[in-house]
Amino acid sequence: MVKKLRLYINILLAALLLLGVSACSSGTFKNTNGKTNSTGEKGSTEPKKGGTYTILAAADPDMLDPHRQSSIYTNSLAGLVYNKLVSFETGPGVEFTDYKVVPDLAERWEVSDDGKVYTFYLREAYWQDKPPVNGRQLTAEDVVATMERIINLPGHQASLLSAVESVKATDDRTVVFSLKQPFAPFLNFMANHFMWILPKEGIEGKFDLTTDMIGTGPFILEEWKDNVQATFKRNPNYYEKGKPYLDRVIYKVVPDQSARIAALRTGQAEAIGQLSPQELAQLKKTNPDFDIFEALFPTQEQVYVNIKKKPFNDLRVRKAISLAIDRKKMVDNIYGGGEVSGPVNPSLGDWALPLKDREQLMPYDPEAAKKLLAEAGYPNGFDTTLMVTDGYGPQLVRVAQWIAEDLRNVGINAKIEVVEYATYYSERWPKVEYDMGIGYQTYFQEPDEWLRTQLHTNGAKNWYNISDPKLDKMLDEQRLILDQEKRKEYVHDIQRYVLENLINPIPISTYYTKTPRPPYVKDSYPHASYGYGYLRNVWFDK
Amino acid sequence: MAEYIIKRLIYSVLVLLIMTTFIFVVMRAVPGDVVTLQLANSGATEEQMAALKSELGLDKGITTQLGEWVSHAVQGDLGTSLWSGKAVSDVIFERIPVTLQLAVMSMILAIIIGIPVGVISAVKQNTLIDHFLRVISVGGLSIPNFWLGLILLTGLSLALNWIPPLGYQSFAENPIVNLQQMLLPSICLAITLSASIVRMTRSAVLDVLHSEFIRTVRSKGAKEWVVIFKHALRNSLVSVITLIGLQVGYLLGGTVVLESIFSLPGLGNLIYESVLSRDYPIVQAAVLMFGTMFLLVNLIVDVMYGWVDPRIRTR
Numbered sequence: 001m002v003k004k005l006r007l008y009i010n011i012l013l014a015a016l017l018l019l020g021v022s023a024c025s026s027g028t029f030k031n032t033n034g035k036t037n038s039t040g041e042k043g044s045t046e047p048k049k050g051g052t053y054t055i056l057a058a059a060d061p062d063m064l065d066p067h068r069q070s071s072i073y074t075n076s077l078a079g080l081v082y083n084k085l086v087s088f089e090t091g092p093g094v095e096f097t098d099y100k101v102v103p104d105l106a107e108r109w110e111v112s113d114d115g116k117v118y119t120f121y122l123r124e125a126y127w128q129d130k131p132p133v134n135g136r137q138l139t140a141e142d143v144v145a146t147m148e149r150i151i152n153l154p155g156h157q158a159s160l161l162s163a164v165e166s167v168k169a170t171d172d173r174t175v176v177f178s179l180k181q182p183f184a185p186f187l188n189f190m191a192n193h194f195m196w197i198l199p200k201e202g203i204e205g206k207f208d209l210t211t212d213m214i215g216t217g218p219f220i221l222e223e224w225k226d227n228v229q230a231t232f233k234r235n236p237n238y239y240e241k242g243k244p245y246l247d248r249v250i251y252k253v254v255p256d257q258s259a260r261i262a263a264l265r266t267g268q269a270e271a272i273g274q275l276s277p278q279e280l281a282q283l284k285k286t287n288p289d290f291d292i293f294e295a296l297f298p299t300q301e302q303v304y305v306n307i308k309k310k311p312f313n314d315l316r317v318r319k320a321i322s323l324a325i326d327r328k329k330m331v332d333n334i335y336g337g338g339e340v341s342g343p344v345n346p347s348l349g350d351w352a353l354p355l356k357d358r359e360q361l362m363p364y365d366p367e368a369a370k371k372l373l374a375e376a377g378y379p380n381g382f383d384t385t386l387m388v389t390d391g392y393g394p395q396l397v398r399v400a401q402w403i404a405e406d407l408r409n410v411g412i413n414a415k416i417e418v419v420e421y422a423t424y425y426s427e428r429w430p431k432v433e434y435d436m437g438i439g440y441q442t443y444f445q446e447p448d449e450w451l452r453t454q455l456h457t458n459g460a461k462n463w464y465n466i467s468d469p470k471l472d473k474m475l476d477e478q479r480l481i482l483d484q485e486k487r488k489e490y491v492h493d494i495q496r497y498v499l500e501n502l503i504n505p506i507p508i509s510t511y512y513t514k515t516p517r518p519p520y521v522k523d524s525y526p527h528a529s530y531g532y533g534y535l536r537n538v539w540f541d542k
Numbered sequence: 543m544a545e546y547i548i549k550r551l552i553y554s555v556l557v558l559l560i561m562t563t564f565i566f567v568v569m570r571a572v573p574g575d576v577v578t579l580q581l582a583n584s585g586a587t588e589e590q591m592a593a594l595k596s597e598l599g600l601d602k603g604i605t606t607q608l609g610e611w612v613s614h615a616v617q618g619d620l621g622t623s624l625w626s627g628k629a630v631s632d633v634i635f636e637r638i639p640v641t642l643q644l645a646v647m648s649m650i651l652a653i654i655i656g657i658p659v660g661v662i663s664a665v666k667q668n669t670l671i672d673h674f675l676r677v678i679s680v681g682g683l684s685i686p687n688f689w690l691g692l693i694l695l696t697g698l699s700l701a702l703n704w705i706p707p708l709g710y711q712s713f714a715e716n717p718i719v720n721l722q723q724m725l726l727p728s729i730c731l732a733i734t735l736s737a738s739i740v741r742m743t744r745s746a747v748l749d750v751l752h753s754e755f756i757r758t759v760r761s762k763g764a765k766e767w768v769v770i771f772k773h774a775l776r777n778s779l780v781s782v783i784t785l786i787g788l789q790v791g792y793l794l795g796g797t798v799v800l801e802s803i804f805s806l807p808g809l810g811n812l813i814y815e816s817v818l819s820r821d822y823p824i825v826q827a828a829v830l831m832f833g834t835m836f837l838l839v840n841l842i843v844d845v846m847y848g849w850v851d852p853r854i855r856t857r
Contacts, residue, residue, distance in 0.1 A: 056708070059815070062626040154581060154590040210627065226636065227807040229709045252708050254805040258692050262699035268708055286700060391818075422820055426578035 047523065051540035052248040054269045055532065056260045060227045060253045063210040066196045067149060070156050072443075072530055075193050079531020080232050080249060081128070082196035082215035085109075085120055085143065085175075086187060090525040090534055096295045097349035097528075099445070101187045105138065105197055105216060106175075115182030115482045122173040125239040128220045132206045133199045135237060138216055140169030145203045147177075150195070157194040159460060184479050184487050185448040192445055193530035218244040218536035227253055238536070245539035249532065270521055274513040276395065277336030289519045294512045298443040298528040300341040301399055302505035303386075305436050308465045312435070316376040318503045321436075322362055323369035324410040330402045331509035334395055338511030343495040344450040346510050347528050351447040351488060353495050361499045362507065369410040381411020387428060387437035391421025399508070400438050430463045438508075445529055447491045451475055454505065455498065464504055471502065543848060550844065554837040558830065559612075565829045566608050569822050575600065576624045576820045598624055611826065620830075621823035623816075630827045633812070638831060639712065640808035641801070644731070645793050645835075647724055649786070651732035652739055657782065659736070660743025661775060667748060675740065682737030687730045688799040694726050695803065710807050727800040734796075735789050742785045746778030779850045787843035794832050 061074035066082065069075070087104040094100075103109075106120035122138060129135035147167040150157045163183035168176050179186065189195070197216070202209045213221045216239065219232035232249040252269075254260045260272040261279060265286060275283065283290065303321065305312035312318060331338035339346055340359050346352040353361070373381060386407075388400040397418060404414045414436060419428055428434055442461075444450045452475045453459045457467040474494050481487035517524065520542040526534050577595045595601045599610070614621060620630035663675045699705050706722045713720040750756060751774050759773050798810035809828055816824035847854045 054708075062623075154594070226633075227811075250709075252805070253807070254708060255802045255811065256692075256805070259695055259705075259803055259805060262695045262705045263708055265699045266703050266705050268705070420574075420818075422574035422579055422818060423572070424574075426574040426820075428573075430578065 047245050047539040048541070049245050049247070049539070051246050051542075052250060053246050053271070053521075053535060053538060053540075054250045054252060055271045056252050056254040056263055056269045057273070058253075058255055058257075060230075064213050064221075064224065065209040066194065067153050067155065067157055067198070068210070070194065075196075075530040076532055077230060077251060078196045078213070078215075079193070079217070079533035080219040080535065081213040081217045081221055082198065083125070083217050083533070084191055084195045084197060086191045087533075088191050088527050088529060090527045091537070092523075092525065094525065095349065096526075097347055099188065099349060099351070101191050104191075105143075109187075116179045118177040118179070118186065119170075120175045120177070122175070123239060125216045126237045127199050127216055128214050128235055129237065130212075130214050130220065132201045133214045138197075139172050140175045141172075142200050143167070143175045143197055144169050145200045146196075146198045149198070149203050155194075157192075160189040160192055160194065182480050182482055184481055184484075185446045188446045191529075217533060219249055229253065240536065244536040246535060249535055264516065264518075267518075270518055272516070274515050277514070280336075280514050280516070283516055287516075290516045291519055291521075293515045293517060294337075295515070295526075295528070296339070296345075296347040297511050297513050298345065298347045299441045300345050300510045301396065301438060301508040302341075302441055303403060303436060303438045303508060304464050304505035306432055306434055306465060307504050308432075309435060311376065311378060311382055312504075314376045315501065315503070316372040317378070318506065320369040320372040320376070320410065321407065321412070322503055322506045323365045323372070324412070325403055325406045325506075325508065326364045327362065327509045328364070330399060330406075331511050334398050334402065335509070335511035336514070338509045341507035341510045343455075343498045343507060344447045344491065345441075345444070348445075348447060348450070351491055353492055357496075358507075361496070366406075366410050373411060378411070381413060383413045383415070384435045385417050386414040387417050387419055387424070387434045389419050389421045389424035389439065391424060392440055396438065396440065403438065403508075432463055432465055441505075443528065443530070448479060451491070451494060451498075452479075455502070466502065466504060468502060471497065543845075547841070547845065550841055554834075554841065557837060558833050561833050562612075562615075562826060562830055563608065565826060566611065566822075567604065569817075569820070569825055570604055570607075572820075574820055576822070579820060580625075611823075615830070620827040623824055624821050625819060630823045633824060634809070634827050634831055637807055637809045637812050640710070640806050641794070641797050641810055642835075643713065643724060644727055644797055644801070644806065644808060645790070647728040648731035648735060648793060648796075649790075651728055652735035653786070655732065656736035656739025657743050657775075660740040660782075661747055661770065663740060663744040664747035664751065664774075665770060676744075679737040679740040682733045683741075685733065687734055687796050688803060690730045690733065691727060691800055691803040694730065706804070708805060710805065723804065723806065727797075727804045727806065730800055731793055731796045735786075735793060738785060738789065739782060742782050743775075743778060746781045747774050750774045750777045776850060780847055780854075783843055783846055783850065787840045790839040791836055794835060 057073060057076075059073055061069065061071060061077060063069060064074060064077065066075050066078040083105045085104060085106040086101050086109070089098060089100040089102040103123070105122055105125055107123035108121050110119045111117070120143070122140060122143070125138045126135050127133040127138060144167050147161065147164070151161050151164065152158075163179045163181065163186060165178045165180045168178075170176055177186075198209065199214055201207060202214065207214065211224065218235055218238045218240075220235045222231040222233050224230045230251040232251075234244055234247055238244065254263060257279070260269070261275070261283065263269045264272050265283070280292065284292075303325070305318060305321070307313060307318075327340045339355055340362055342353045342358045344352045346355070346358075352358075373379065386400055386404055388397055390397050397416075400416050404416055407414045424439070429437060429439065441450075441454070444453070453461045454464075455466055455468075455471060456462060456475045457469075457472050459466075471494070474490075474497065478487055478490050478494060481490055520540050522539050522541050523537045524534065525537060577591055577598065577600065581591055581594065592601070599607065602610075611621065618631070620634065622629055623633060626633075659675055659679070663672045666672045695705055706726060707719050710723060711719045747770075756769060756773060759769055764773075794810070797808060798814050800806075801808040801811040802814065809831060813825060813828040813832070816828065
């Protein structure tokens with residue numbers, strides 16, 4: 001279903017539905033009302049127990065097995081029930097763009113000096129009290145079985161573990177990962193939103209992982225009514241004592257955005273995902289007390305070209321396209337605010353180039369664009385097509401129209417071709433059947449994913465015919481740099497190299513998502529990675 | 543009559559066969575397939591893609607696939623979803639009641655509104671009431687039902703701070719919640735349908751009222767309501783019933799959008815999603831169900847002709 005698509009569509013991405021493709025996750029980055037959400041002007045600051053938190057989403061997961069699905073819907077729900085070995089830090093004072101790895105099921109870990117052996121020490125945690133697992137203690141065997149399962153199933157998860165040579169339990173609470181070579185992204189990949197730890201019983205088929213979930217997380221799945229709703233209740237044995245505060249979390253499927261907004265207005269929901277600037281303006285009229293949280297979208301629009309085809313094989317032409325686009329004005333007008341993007345999305349914090357550098361490397365200068373086009377032998381521009389899909393919603397099509405207009409100003413006559421989502425995502429884009437295209441990328445969580453996956457000759461999502469031996473070498477090298485600061489510097493160098501010598505895909509903008517929240521919802525600190533696990537901290541002040 | 547029905551049933555099976563073959567071929571001709579959709583992002587190798595393809599049976603020739611599908615379908619096996627792995631028949635039968643209830647409720651609503659209004663309009667021909675009712679019904683015909691749905695939802699949330707409860711519950715589970723959830727979409731569908739019933743009833747009743755046998759009935763001194771309901775309306779019903787039969791297609795089409803707006807887990811919603819995700823077996827089965835419903839209703843309509851008009855019965 002669209003779910004699948006957006007799955008729209010997101011299947012892997014943001015899709016979805018497709019149908020509603022665009023997704024519901026976003027982080028607390030900035031509160032435009034100027035309040036922090038942990039303390040309102042009135043009311044208590046001491047968390048209270050109770051309440052039912054209702055989430056409305058465009059689609060239902062196809063199945064609940066998080067290792068067989070990379071969809072945002074499945075993995076968002078997985079965050080309520082499952083934990084990872086390590087996770088990303090969230091909380092008051094933590095920026096939405098921070099990717100600091102913190103303990104989750106592993107209370108601490110050690111890395112060998114050569115960077116090839118990681119030892120994780122598990123905390124005392126218990127599985128939820130549901131048969132056949134029945135609340136037994138988490139053991140290292142569960143972790144080993146989970147990792148072996150991930151490696152053996154096709155999917156993005158397996159590629160995150162490609163550096164792993166072996167996983168062994170040395171005692172009940174200790175797991176040792178041996179890597180083939182030092183691998184800088186390893187810890188981040190272990191915190192990735194696909195790395196949920198499952199109980200051995202599920203992996204052995206003693207209960208059906210596609211229709212049930214039994215984890216160590218803050219909430220227990222009570223009932224899943226396919227395509228209607230999933231109900232979760234508080235886990236009394238959750239390892240953080242006293243949490244969660246909410247009695248229940250209910251996930252309801254409401255495909256239509258207007259229906260979701262109506263439900264939010266009438267108090268039937270706490271969370272409905274992000275709104276467009278127009279929808280937000282309407283909501284503010286009737287519900288001025290709602291908090292609006294802004295966060296950088298975990299991905300960006302990219303204009304990409306078929307680099308083997310004329311005239312796009314000429315670097316000057318690609319640079320001219322980049323110079324012709326007025327990114328700032330576009331993102332303000334269409335999304336109501338955002339930033340000039342970069343090869344690594346700014347939602348990855350300081351792994352991305354500083355904003356100043358991005359603006360400097362990708363300025364708006366139509367005159368310079370015309371000059372470059374003339375140098376490349378196209379003084380009068382050329383005709384081409386710009387492919388886009390409406391599967392992500394209407395805004396991306398508007399962006400395509402804006403860009404086509406900007407390109408026309410420098411003489412490039414780009415005809416817009418709107419392609420249906422599944423055709424776009426499974427045929428035209430991966431098979432490089434286009435001249436130019438524009439789309440969103442997946443919510444990548446690591447600079448290695450943003451860079452190597454897209455730009456390496458063998459990258460899984462190099463759907464642009466890119467092959468640059470020098471860049472390949474740099475992309476391989478950054479994986480081996482274990483000193484985080486040194487790696488960061490090198491990742492910045494790679495991005496500068498990409499913008500100066502390749503500039504394909506051409507980063508456009510990363511907009512600020514705007515998510516409404518009723519004023520009584522406290523201590524909600526979401527993260528750009530999938531998973532509603534942050535609801536363990538949430539309580540109602542009412 | 544029995545012979546007639548059997549003949550019609552045989553035709554229906556043929557129509558269904560042609561329809562499913564058509565959908566089968568068209569769905570596979572559309573670019574994009576489920577394997578790439580599922581694995582494109584994963585860095586899966588060509589071999590892994592091919593393995594999944596053969597696991598799902600998508601590597602065989604299209605005629606082989608069609609042959610297998612038909613032979614399984616005849617035995618009642620509609621296959622499994624390419625995405626969730628659930629049995630298609632389970633998925634479909636979970637959803638049929640929602641769509642059926644929606645269609646039946648809208649139909650009943652449309653008839654309750656449409657026929658009396660049409661009769662009034664005909665009887666009061668060219669009066670102010672008639673003009674008023676005709677304007678309203680043209681309006682009803684022109685309003686797109688999804689627009690009406692969105693306006694109703696948004697309007698109710700703003701004006702009354704109320705919308706139907708979310709989270710579908712069947713009539714058996716909770717009749718009160720179920721009716722609240724079903725009423726608005728039924729109204730949206732019924733309004734357009736009742737507008738066409740009004741217009742058809744009006745012109746049919748007018749036709750009959752001007753015919754000679756009505757003059758005979760009147761001259762025999764029958765009361766006006768007997769003239770209108772027993773003679774004029776009854777004789778007009780054949781064309782009204784035909785119209786309703788034909789409108790079932792429209793009704794089922796309308797459920798696709800309205801189920802989505804009102805978050806109802808029905809067949810219409812399902813078919814939309816599965817076309818987008820290229821879940822061939824689900825599309826196939828859902829189309830089959832829609833086709834069967836359409837044909838069944840029209841068969842019932844044919845049988846009803848005989849009931850309202852004895853002359854057809856004996857022919």
